Amino acid sequence: MTSKRAARETQITFDCADPAAQAAFWAEALGYRLQDPPGNFATWDEALDAMGVPPERRNDASAIVDPDGTRPRLFFQRVPEPKQAKNRVHLDVRAAPGLTGDARMVALEAEAERLVARGATRLQRYEPAPPLGAGHIVMADPEGNEFCLD
Incomplete structure (x- = not known):
């Protein structure tokens, strides 16, 4: 007997030092675009202001999405440590x-x-x-x- 499972979305996450720069590079490399801000906010700065995110924390994360909505979302998160070794997944x-x-x-x-x-x-x-x-x-x-x- 097979069980039915709900379809799951996939997100690929990158640990990095500069999420905004990494998001810009990969958006260009893959033909993606920066994810739109949430709700009815026109810009990310407006959204982050409303969320109370201080300016020094505004590059802690960034995400890009496929304009067609078929490929996975890429998420970039700031981490304190630098890359140490060869990627096991690429x-x-x-x-x-x-x-x-x-x-x-x-x-x-x-x-x-x-x-x-x-x-x-x-x-x-x-x-x-x-x-x-x-x-x-x-x-x-x-x-x-x-x-x-x-």
Whole structure:
């Protein structure tokens, strides 16, 4: 017998030093947008004023959402400690779906250049190695979190 479970939403959370900057980078990288302020507030500053959040705490968290509402929300929270080691889980940014060989790597290189201009760091390129390796580029966001251009 199978039980029915309610559908669950997924949120991906990043621990970071600068939530606003990380949210801006990932919104640009993924085509997301900053989450709207709650209620009828026109801006986040209005909402945070109404909530009594002091100015020095206004960059404690930020969130971005998919404009189409299909991909998970990304939440960025300030933590005091810096990144210590390689990520055990990372995002793959699908920058060349359906492409193979040279065309794939050209598309990945173009996306790597675009993201480097926005604060990412290029770490390593892996050449295509058929039959299973299509080739990818390992990158790091502005705070050093690894992700792949795939």
